[in-house]
Amino acid sequence: MQQQIMKELHVQSHMDPAVTYREIVDYLKAYVRKAGAKGYVLGISGGQDSTLAGKIAQQAMTELREETGEAYQFIAMRLPYGVQADEADCQDALQFIQPDQTIVCDVRPAVEATIQGLELPLSPFHQGNIKARQRMIAQYAVAGQLHLLVIGTDHAAEAVTGFYTKWGDGAADVTPLTGLTKRQGKAILQYLNCPEHLYLKKPTADLEDDKPGLPDEVALGLTYEDIDNYLEGKQVAASVAQQIEGYYVRTEHKRHMPANRFEHS
Numbered sequence: 001m002q003q004q005i006m007k008e009l010h011v012q013s014h015m016d017p018a019v020t021y022r023e024i025v026d027y028l029k030a031y032v033r034k035a036g037a038k039g040y041v042l043g044i045s046g047g048q049d050s051t052l053a054g055k056i057a058q059q060a061m062t063e064l065r066e067e068t069g070e071a072y073q074f075i076a077m078r079l080p081y082g083v084q085a086d087e088a089d090c091q092d093a094l095q096f097i098q099p100d101q102t103i104v105c106d107v108r109p110a111v112e113a114t115i116q117g118l119e120l121p122l123s124p125f126h127q128g129n130i131k132a133r134q135r136m137i138a139q140y141a142v143a144g145q146l147h148l149l150v151i152g153t154d155h156a157a158e159a160v161t162g163f164y165t166k167w168g169d170g171a172a173d174v175t176p177l178t179g180l181t182k183r184q185g186k187a188i189l190q191y192l193n194c195p196e197h198l199y200l201k202k203p204t205a206d207l208e209d210d211k212p213g214l215p216d217e218v219a220l221g222l223t224y225e226d227i228d229n230y231l232e233g234k235q236v237a238a239s240v241a242q243q244i245e246g247y248y249v250r251t252e253h254k255r256h257m258p259a260n261r262f263e264h265s
Ligand SMILES: Nc1ncnc2c1ncn2[C@@H]1O[C@H](COP(=O)(O)OP(=O)(O)OC[C@H]2O[C@@H]([n+]3cccc(C(=O)O)c3)[C@H](O)[C@@H]2O)[C@@H](O)[C@H]1O
Pocket: 129, 132, 162, 163, 164, 165, 166, 167, 168, 169, 204, 205, 206, 207, 216, 219, 253, 259
């Protein structure tokens, strides 16, 4: 099963940061042209994944502008829920990315309106998924208006456990980090001279009001070290493999389009 998952999620056991970085930049340049779009948009959270995907998208758009003379652009979005505790990291990430433009939208009023509009009480966990979906709505609004494509930050270490909100942060047009493990993403950021606090910080979805900054590893009950080892084809404890494979099977529905009677019965 390990081999099958590695193949399905496009993981390479060994990755050269310089080569992979160049491949992704070139891919984003080619894809935006093929789509006839004017650039990309992505929410910047102050975490590792959006720092990396944003940096690569900006590089791609800068190169394409120089090569074609056309107005390709990358738009970074700050999408706090009220005041974000690690806002300083977000500003550091923006400083590192140097986006062509930054648009800010507080998702809190829309999230609260949705929660208040429902007669069904929602747990902080399910309220958290509304936050992720509201960020998706804001990004698609900008993409539609400005003819951009939405970047998603899904990568192999997230895809394998389905650790994202379906049609929330899981919804995107292009996922440049596909195939990468968490440590491979770190290695590319290191290669790009990213300030290390942005890739050494504990990954968090930061969605649940009653558990601010809950580390992914606590929520999952798994370490990224173990997930990465598994994905890179290394031997892990049998209990770890079993846990990862359990997540993988349970979240299969998140990795394809809606089920229908011709597929995915
Ligand atoms: N077998 C099946 N076939 C088709 N659809 C199925 C299904 N089982 C559930 N579903 C649907 O899927 C829904 C459950 O999926 P979903 O709504 O995503 O909810 P769920 O997977 O329960 O929660 C999302 C998880 O991802 C984490 N997350 C979210 C966002 C960002 C990050 C991050 O790392 O930054 C992490 C979050 O902390 C939470 O643990 C169900 O309500 C149902 O609608």
